[in-house]
Amino acid sequence: MSNTYKRIVLASRPTGAVTPDNFRLEEVPVPEIGEGEVLVRNHFLSLDPYMRGRMNEGKSYATPQPLGDVMIGGTVGEIVATKNPKYAVGDKVVGMFGWQEMGVTNGIGIQKVDTTHIPLSAYLGSVGMPGVTAWYGLNKIIQPKAGKTIVVSAASGAVGSVVGQLAKLQGCRVVGFAGGKDKCDYVVNELGFDACVDYKAAKDSKALYTMFKEATPDGVDGYFENVGGEILDTVLARMNAFGRIAICGMIAGYDGQPMPLKNPQLILVSRLTVEGFIVSEHMDVWPQALQELGTAVAQGKLKFRESVAQGLASAPEAFMGLLKGKNFGKQLVKLV
Amino acid sequence: MSNTYKRIVLASRPTGAVTPDNFRLEEVPVPEIGEGEVLVRNHFLSLDPYMRGRMNEGKSYATPQPLGDVMIGGTVGEIVATKNPKYAVGDKVVGMFGWQEMGVTNGIGIQKVDTTHIPLSAYLGSVGMPGVTAWYGLNKIIQPKAGKTIVVSAASGAVGSVVGQLAKLQGCRVVGFAGGKDKCDYVVNELGFDACVDYKAAKDSKALYTMFKEATPDGVDGYFENVGGEILDTVLARMNAFGRIAICGMIAGYDGQPMPLKNPQLILVSRLTVEGFIVSEHMDVWPQALQELGTAVAQGKLKFRESVAQGLASAPEAFMGLLKGKNFGKQLVKLV
Structure with missing residues (x-):
């Protein structure tokens, strides 16, 4: 050595x-x-x-x-x-x-x-911090119910992939955002999401909205945000009444560039709950979350x-x- | 007749x-x-x-x-x-x-x-819809605790005046926003708020922030929003960790003008909960709220x-x- x-x-x-x-x-x-x-x-x-x-x-x-x-x-x-x-x-x-x-x-x-x-x-x-992050935001903030539509950005990533698969296991319709055809194909074909929007394929925000609307015919009940910026604007416009949004990350603004939210009044119009969180401040849920995530990975129900x-x-x-x-x-x- | x-x-x-x-x-x-x-x-x-x-x-x-x-x-x-x-x-x-x-x-x-x-x-x-609106947003969303700082916009109005007085009765430090010296004087001298920021006296958003910072030396723990726009940006920048925001109105944008939120990432950075609500969708709380509000008005504890x-x-x-x-x-x- x-x-x-x-x-x-x-x-x-x-x-x-x-x-x-x-x-x-x-x-x-x-x-x-x-x-x-x-x-x-x-x-x-x-x-x-x-x-x-x-x-x-x-x-x-x-x-x-x-x-x-x-x-x-x-x-x-x-x-x-x-x-x-x-x-x-x-x-x-x-x-x-x-x-x-x-x-x-x-x-x-x-x-x-x-x-x-x-x-x-x-x-x-999946059986560590990113997995627990997904578990907390989904179960404690979004609180999904079977049949509802749950959306997650950065869907092929360490957190997003767990969010979507856990929501599928709970009987939700699950839609992701990812950048590029390869990632979107993986999200749908390997992870089992119902749809995935390739945001890089949208030429402008209107095109992005149109693609997303097609993927969410019944609107959006829960959103797990990893990205921020234009994708957040797009999802906000599709939120159903009493929808819930977990803000886990806003990677689009990490370098300090302005990243305004275009229509904050939608929080009121749709009576949304928007909550930011950091998983390390919720250590009480880690044992339960890790136990569930570990079981799902060991059983092959949670791919990564x-x-x-x-x-x-x-x-x-x-x-x-x-x-x-x-x-x-x-x-x-x-x-x- | x-x-x-x-x-x-x-x-x-x-x-x-x-x-x-x-x-x-x-x-x-x-x-x-x-x-x-x-x-x-x-x-x-x-x-x-x-x-x-x-x-x-x-x-x-x-x-x-x-x-x-x-x-x-x-x-x-x-x-x-x-x-x-x-x-x-x-x-x-x-x-x-x-x-x-x-x-x-x-x-x-x-x-x-x-x-x-x-x-x-x-x-x-105060003993009707505006009073119950104040009661619901304050007690059910903001959930104030004695000693914490609670802020409300449109502080001299039908809803805002009740929010602030109820928060004072619960032992909070209370700061309002209102337009003009007369309204601010009324909010502090008659309603008993600890401070009131005259947003019309601020020449720009930086001046508004400076005035508000002086009024909230310990930051902000709860915010009751009636207005939106620049005031919301200002308050967001002063929110303490785990702060709670009730979105009751965004009158600044009611005519359809754009009203972007400058720094939505603060929801994550400060781990905030932001919730929009309409009081008519929470009829279960009306009897309790009206009873408490009526008692406070009859006892002279709630001025209007x-x-x-x-x-x-x-x-x-x-x-x-x-x-x-x-x-x-x-x-x-x-x-x-």
Whole structure:
């Protein structure tokens, strides 16, 4: 085993779009572990849109990420050294070690996971934070009922794909938005959505509305928002009375560009409930959600797809691609 | 008693702002009442912003008002003839007879009211639909807690004045928006709000934000929206995490002008809940709300102010004034 490992720190804050020089790759010595500690070798790093918000100085979900610190992020890996009786070498664990190949902890912040029926990487996707995000927004905010129409943007992504499949399992009509024919075909043919609107195929907002109207003949009862901008305007105009909208992400505005909502009066006209949420503030639901998601994945009822970048050095480019929708499914970085 | 009475019908739909020729005054014979019916002479007609929505053809809260029909509206009056054993001549009743001096009913749609401790006109204001609107949005959507900051727009109006006073009774810090120094002075000095922002005194949106920031040093926990537009943008930027917004009206956009929301991503950033509502869809809360509001008015804990226009023919002008914020307090038309 090498006595150094690699990590990526936040070198500077983006002004507008993220650029490669916002990151710096460092090589540092593998630390000695103390009594009660474990050393984890990370196998996969999760890349997620929320990381963009942490790179800003301004008000976002949470405290901005300090400059020079390792980029935040979820990881799955394996115990490679232990002085903690609760962990053995070879144990698989999920944690938040960030953009780095290794991490040390006294056991706080990691959880052992069972990879008998569920692949390790799924704990960063459908059976991890993105899955619980989908579960919370759908079940706690949208509260779907069989026969109702549920819509989700970024439908082929880590969160959107779970939202749609869970809603299908509950008997809903499910419509997605995705960018490009390949993603839309996947969403309908593989994930079982009833329809998917390729927003990239719409030449203007009117064309987008027409496509979406055809896909939602009975209007929209629940909407899970990952994107914001023009898609949100389009969906708002199709919402039925007493519809419910979970705002999970607004990736369209993460670089600071203006992203006004054209017709906020529709919230009143259609008596909508619109709620923003961050899944890490609802830890009470995680055990139930993870149990249900794990069962569904193990039984093959919840499919997922991954985009895997190779090696830590590829993380910045993969992350910039994620923000532009270039990934197809859950974006991971394979570290070993 | 004259054998005719006057009424106002919708003559044409507005294109943009309401104009006098959208209305037509008619004089019609007083009808004979049949078995089980009563004849009501209306004393006051209520003018309310929701009526603007009914004048349009497009999608609003409810079915558009048909052309040629009497304009919809709440009324209070007195039984002047009866063939219904449940009602005696002289009984005071609240109903929805619309913009007309008289009305006939078999008893459906009217309710007897007690004017011993509460003036008749208050049943169109603080102890009527506007009061219940305030009660519902505040208690059921905003759910205020003592010590928190609650904000309401159109603070001197029929709904806003009740929102603020109810929130004060619950121990909140209360801040209003109103147009002009007179209204703001009234809101603070008479209604007991902690502060009131005169939006007409702000030369631009930055100045408005600065004034509002000074009035809300601890941010905003709950917002009751009657107006929309720039004021909503301003309040959104001051919302605390997990804040709650009740959307009751967006009068700024009632004439169809664009009224975009500048930063919808704040719903996510601050994890807000935004909910539109129409009080007539929540009839289950009316008895409790009216009981509480009536008690508060009778005890002098809930003050109100009225703008009274004289005679049915003055209703169109008074209504156009209401839509421009020219009224000061609950807008009524006195019919007798």
